[in-house]
Amino acid sequence: MEPSSEKLLWMYKTMIEIREYEEAMVKVYLEGKLPPKIQKGLAFDIGAGPVPGEMHLAAGQEPVAVGVCAHLHAEDSVVGAHRPHHFAIAKGVRLNEMTAEMFGKVTGLGRGKGGHMHLFDPKVKFSCGGIVGAGAPQACGAALAAKKMGKDWVAIAFFGEGAANQGAFHEALNLASLWKLPVLFVVEDNSWGISVPKSMSTSVASNADRAAAYAMPGIRVDRNDAVDVYMAAGEAVARARRGEGPTLIEVKTDRYLGHFQGDPEAYRPKDEAPTLRKDDPIPALGAMLRSRGLLNDETDAGIRAEIAARIEAAYEFGRSSPYPEASEALQHVFSS
Amino acid sequence: MEPSSEKLLWMYKTMIEIREYEEAMVKVYLEGKLPPKIQKGLAFDIGAGPVPGEMHLAAGQEPVAVGVCAHLHAEDSVVGAHRPHHFAIAKGVRLNEMTAEMFGKVTGLGRGKGGHMHLFDPKVKFSCGGIVGAGAPQACGAALAAKKMGKDWVAIAFFGEGAANQGAFHEALNLASLWKLPVLFVVEDNSWGISVPKSMSTSVASNADRAAAYAMPGIRVDRNDAVDVYMAAGEAVARARRGEGPTLIEVKTDRYLGHFQGDPEAYRPKDEAPTLRKDDPIPALGAMLRSRGLLNDETDAGIRAEIAARIEAAYEFGRSSPYPEASEALQHVFSS
């Protein structure tokens, strides 16, 4: 199923939005974290600045997010992992509230309680979490709910190639196949699990080869390309909606930045990231759009300006929103 | 690698020993558990009698134990699960002490502290445990130790087809393949996980097909036959000893008795167990031995008499040994 012009443009815009969001975060995140304003002797202070805590960015990994989410509606569920922004943006999570959450503000998705790894937007059924592998069974739950309610909604679990070695992966895939759940397991193979290369974590070259262990289709997308992902995911989503069960997809992608911001990356060949950037999927899709006459300098500039404004507004919203009252810490342990 | 006459005879004898041991346990276990000597209204009292607690017997599942253990030495490790006697006996665990353990006696393998699901015999490197799936990574540990010490010892993890859906299975197989550990994962497919048929627990027909997910060889032994298991395991053990890594073997086998003693088995077709017994692997191997001139009525009777005596002695040892002092409960939390 080739993407329509509309989908192509949407994927292009959304990839730009993700990239710009992440690049902006690189800068905002560093605010207040560097000498001399931090404890003497430190190179960096993770707990300082307006956006404290760990920060996992997805620059370079946009194709997997847009290629899959292009097939989804608000009622479909997405469960991301610790590196969630690209999925959140592609799923349509409210950008202002998401950003405010990372600033720890009361206007945030979780009133500042969740933070970057724990974004919940029930309006578009997005969630994520910081425990590697834990999202896979949760996506089964969303899929089971859809099935029980007689809806054709699907659920997507996105996680990294490192996560595919966690026991939860195995249990979730077996359940999903057994119960013919409308769920996709999408492995982002960015070659690294923090500092551990795939060859040191994974006994098989492609996780797609693990699908046979659950009698489900397995697809490997070998290029970090939105259209390739779109095509693979399209058939899988359609199968799921038809009630034919789950699919496992592994997508080769690239992590341009460190595992988290502040990662010294001593484990990584110095020229790896710059080399990867030469195959940047965004200009690649841009060129395709231009060749089809769907984009030119002017419309491109328009798209970029609109996105820049939206992102700036989101960061401004996050920055200027108030913090919750300290005593709010005691609320929401239970819902009443 | 065809089994030698010696191995054939050993397998035959050991299967008989296992079967007789289990059949004896069926009776001993019932002692003191039935009306009228128990609480009024009960049909059965699991905590009563000389051998209290859960009891999982392996009658029918002898081939997998002897077919694999025929290749092992004392230095090789075996990790069993909640249904451990056939593996223990095939691995050469001290029968008296094992039996005493199930009677809760101070002469038991664990001084009465472990019981039937927790048998540890360091002399022949046998262990087991009551948590489904937990043994697989532990066998990796034994295999890693062998590798680190430069020995050609192997480790075997035995577990049921139900256990193959536990996350620990996935993690252990991946690790074993990645680190080329000398370990065999042997799945006993007795079709049932308590009351749950394989078709309701396992998304794939044969667990052997899951080996490809870890780039290791996978073998399915389709008959509950000691020689077939012997041949499959022989090549796998040899590979492991040569440093070529792990193998996954699934063996079709039959559970003649309930999941545990006292299981009402309402979930099971009434005629299933009797039908299965028609393919009893012990007379089958006996017939083969006879056809090769390795067994006749007289030698068979001799074998059986010797085994009966050994088993009777073991139960007698268990029964007549003293209980530990109650205050021993406080000892051995830590080794000193």
Next chain:
Amino acid sequence: MTNESTSRTLTMAQAISEAIGMEMERDSRVFYMGEDVGKYGGIFSATTGLLDKFGPERIMETPISETGFLGTAVGAAAEGLRPIAEIMFVDFFGVCFDQIYNHLAKNTYMSGGALKFPAVITTGIGGGYNDAAQHSQCLYSIFAHVPGLKVVVPSNAYDAKGLMIEAIRDDNPVIFMYHKGIMGLSWMSYFEGSTNAVPEESYTIPFGKANVIRQGTDLTIVTLSQMVQKSLLAADKLAELGISAEVVDLRTLVPLDKATVLKSVAKTGRLLVADEDYLSFGLSGEISSIVAENLDTLQMKAPVLRLAVPDVPIPFSRPLEQFAIPQVDSIVDSARQLMNAKAFK
């Protein structure tokens, strides 16, 4: 009351499966997942008869994949369904606790209240029938320690039904722990006090209300689950010795009814905690600290006494297990010891 209530004597297992069945009938969003919960009816009979009534879509047999199906419960609850998931023995929580305490229990909080997780986890606890170290634990204090879970630990059939209905209707994760030795199973000896009169109709028992199940004046025994039944038997024996024991059945650990404990201890001046969990860093410490934190208003006649499993794995052998797990006689002995002790004057 306008309705006439009919009640029969039920075992705790019957009361539980009745409660689940009634709620499943009332609310189509409720469903049950677990191992051997279908044809078998649950190893501890919590789902007896329910498969026939509700079919395999609502009484869902699972593989031995606790992380898989508990994670499924998390996801389904977020979508508005009301899953009940059974961990056969609480001892197995170690293979799946992540889904429970890092997700189910925290997602409401991390979402700032935007999401509800109306799920119940049922599980069998306790020893006393020689099932040894991996099948005999209580562990309730671990579930009570982590925020975001309500923890229910009934001692009898009547309470179990009302608490189960309350649990299923609660919009938050609840862990419902039944001691095997009070379920009234046909294959395990049990304390008969746990089998009692249960109304046919639906009713709820609110969480956080401890039950002063026996009044007394000399000492307070704070306890829960099967140990309530042991404590009542001990109180009978103590009465023969002229010692009047008040027995407080906590019923739920989260929320914890400290006020009732405090009131009772204020009256008696003596506290014995009778617990089947491990001694240290758990329930008995928490209950003891109610006294420690209220030394301004309490005039204690004796130090607090904690009776619990003395920080050893549950041993298999009968004499060892009987020694490790507090028994009726050890409650009696502890109470007598308490009556002979003195607080600092």
Next chain:
Amino acid sequence: MTNESTSRTLTMAQAISEAIGMEMERDSRVFYMGEDVGKYGGIFSATTGLLDKFGPERIMETPISETGFLGTAVGAAAEGLRPIAEIMFVDFFGVCFDQIYNHLAKNTYMSGGALKFPAVITTGIGGGYNDAAQHSQCLYSIFAHVPGLKVVVPSNAYDAKGLMIEAIRDDNPVIFMYHKGIMGLSWMSYFEGSTNAVPEESYTIPFGKANVIRQGTDLTIVTLSQMVQKSLLAADKLAELGISAEVVDLRTLVPLDKATVLKSVAKTGRLLVADEDYLSFGLSGEISSIVAENLDTLQMKAPVLRLAVPDVPIPFSRPLEQFAIPQVDSIVDSARQLMNAKAFK
């Protein structure tokens, strides 16, 4: 002493990796497994430099398979090796606790002492740097609650080295928990008191010996890990207010040095527990109950006060997190409150 000892100032992370390195040199059976422990040197720098020294066979990089490699540690320990396995954050224990508490911790007991399990589990604990609910917990009381594990929770570099060497040489499973905010990492602010003089040579600190790290007469602060450093700062402030606080650093929870706590409380008559774990059913209850159980010998001047995380997940937002996790000022406030309280007379 005949040996002259040289000591330098080390961060706690440096002290830990030095201790591990020394023991790996001394005993070829010791090896280390975990995620990012090789080239990265451990996310919290517990293994910095060790890969270069010992190579990948002894500093083993693992997949994200905690159950897999902890189970491997169980099996390897049974064979006589001495594995150290790192769970990057203690918060992840929920995916692998079964191997720890049902096997590693119990197998010695279940084997009647026939088998030893000389393994160390290292793990990062604690919050204060906005890592939110799944990366900021302490949870030590859960490990201390289950029998068969020794639990070590150092507060400074000197102790960490001695306790780590002791842990590696112990023939039993030890969980060694380092608070991230005292490791002296170059990327996280830390309490400087935790970086101190560490002798170059090898030494051990016995388990079960609490350290009275500051003498005082008015109240006893019982604490551990990073909270020791906060308590010392609080004690300075309290001294300015004329309040003399004694600070007891528990160092290990199993074994627990109740005698030292009791002695100190007997002297001061007031107990404040300063804890970064969740409040209920955990450490602070256990410590409080030392008072409750000793009301025959203790004359308390005030009720016990427990300061801990108020049973909420650790919130992300800075003001919320600072509120939820006890700070120096909250210790000061609690101590003042304690000085104003009275016990029943």
